[in-house]
Amino acid sequence: MRTLIIISHPDVDESSSQQFLLQSISHLSSDQVTVHLLEKTYPDGVIDFEKEQALLRLHDRILFQFPFYWYSSPPMLKKWQDEVLTDHFAFGYRGNKLEGKELGLVLSIGLAEKDYQAGGQEGFSISELTRPYQAVAKKTGMTYLKPLAVFQFPYKNEAEKMRLLIDYQQYVTLSKPDSLKYREEWLVKALAETSEETLPGENVAFVIDQVIERVEDNRMELDELRMHIDNYHD
Amino acid sequence: MRTLIIISHPDVDESSSQQFLLQSISHLSSDQVTVHLLEKTYPDGVIDFEKEQALLRLHDRILFQFPFYWYSSPPMLKKWQDEVLTDHFAFGYRGNKLEGKELGLVLSIGLAEKDYQAGGQEGFSISELTRPYQAVAKKTGMTYLKPLAVFQFPYKNEAEKMRLLIDYQQYVTLSKPDSLKYREEWLVKALAETSEETLPGENVAFVIDQVIERVEDNRMELDELRMHIDNYHD
Structure with a gap:
């Protein structure tokens, strides 16, 4: 695009x-x-x-x-x-x-x-x-x-x-x-590309990994909820 | 104005x-x-x-x-x-x-x-x-x-x-x-100022007088109706 x-x-x-x-x-x-x-x-x-x-x-x-x-x-x-x-x-x-x-x-x-x-x-x-x-x-x-x-x-x-x-x-x-899913994916990708060189501070890599993990967990939970809702409607 | x-x-x-x-x-x-x-x-x-x-x-x-x-x-x-x-x-x-x-x-x-x-x-x-x-x-x-x-x-x-x-x-x-009453008054005044000299055709003065009379009659009727409504609310 x-x-x-x-x-x-x-x-x-x-x-x-x-x-x-x-x-x-x-x-x-x-x-x-x-x-x-x-x-x-x-x-x-x-x-x-x-x-x-x-x-x-x-x-x-x-x-x-x-x-x-x-x-x-x-x-x-x-x-x-x-x-x-x-x-x-x-x-x-x-x-x-x-x-x-x-x-x-x-x-x-x-x-x-x-x-x-x-x-x-x-x-x-x-x-x-x-x-x-x-x-x-x-x-x-x-x-x-x-x-x-x-x-x-x-x-x-x-x-x-x-x-x-x-x-x-x-x-x-x-x-x-405007989609939460796409914005999450974008954020995970941007965070993964971020490295210790581009950001100051200690343990940056660890913090970033934690943030990515949290975002991905949230997404899995949202996907599961959506699955339940879809089943309910069937 | x-x-x-x-x-x-x-x-x-x-x-x-x-x-x-x-x-x-x-x-x-x-x-x-x-x-x-x-x-x-x-x-x-x-x-x-x-x-x-x-x-x-x-x-x-x-x-x-x-x-x-x-x-x-x-x-x-x-x-x-x-x-x-x-x-x-x-x-x-x-x-x-x-x-x-x-x-x-x-x-x-x-x-x-x-x-x-x-x-x-x-x-x-x-x-x-x-x-x-x-x-x-x-x-x-x-x-x-x-x-x-x-x-x-x-x-x-x-x-x-x-x-x-x-x-x-x-x-x-x-x-x-935007007021009907004001627009009517304006029209009556504009028509009254119109003369045989400014408009072509026969009997123009008579036609204009008729139009003015009609507009004024309408207004009297509307005013009467409004009076009735006002009384009704009292």
Whole structure:
């Protein structure tokens, strides 16, 4: 699976959250992921729509990554949508070039998650406010992924940042990023690849082995439970 | 009441619906309405946010008028939002400069109204897809008006265009554009001002008088019904 991350940000170099996200996937190969910074690629704002359409065809998962200003993307991404997602390409007669691909959102948001609900400060949920993107996925025949919303990045502690790093890597690379089973397998694989050289501290190898064993035990228990439930239904 | 119509369109001169809407309010005075064409005012895309904020302060009703491409505005209006609706002006500490004003949308839409519902071609309603603008109104303390959606303008017949002309004039000028009573009063006044000179055909004055009489009779009947209902509740 190849993922295209389309980033729109008026000043990506100065954004701590964008830089953190970029760094956390910098080890991935170009076979896995393409990072595409719109404002840097087109500083004059003139988009090469044929090049963009060719890029889209090469990838299976398309992510729109941007700060959620006024409940939508920066203007550059909207310009991209209007000029690249054309009739006969993305919709309409023979406009099936995006069909079957996935569309996801990576949103950086200044307020807290609790503010986005009825009665909260913003009054509406992220699901409601991102409906236009869900409609884009529907119109183009793409599968809409559950958005990855990064709330209040500057206030995150180290543990929360590590959690975000894993969530983001999985959102970019995992074939089913919303499945517990797939996320477990991914974690076991990532842990197995971790070695004493890449991590500081004593007894690291032992700790990692213990964590892997625990995750695998949990999975066996969950699988057994599922088996019981399936038998019950038969 | 003064209304500011902020129009965003990549090519407003070539848009038949935008030209129709502009013509239908061309008789209104500058005390009543200001038409503000964003792309023409800022051809280089550089927005004078202080001038824009001063313009907003001068008006009571703000309308965003644009083609509903990909379920949102053209990029220029989003740029305007991001740069003009700043902290301490539109929200945040002392950011109450738009409080109590009204925010409305005038959307030109290529498909039919029936396509915008669950199970329809687009899958989501206009209310759902315009949630981000409703959230802007909430955040800035503005009253959100029911959007005026113009579906499939090129397919409209003359009667439908006349209906749109009245709806749009009322949306721009009427203090309560959604109230039947106010719309009736507006219509009676507009008809009374109509004369044989401005309309072709024979017996025009007589026909207009008849229409006014009919509308006023209807209103009296509705008022009587309301009185009965009120008595019933007492």
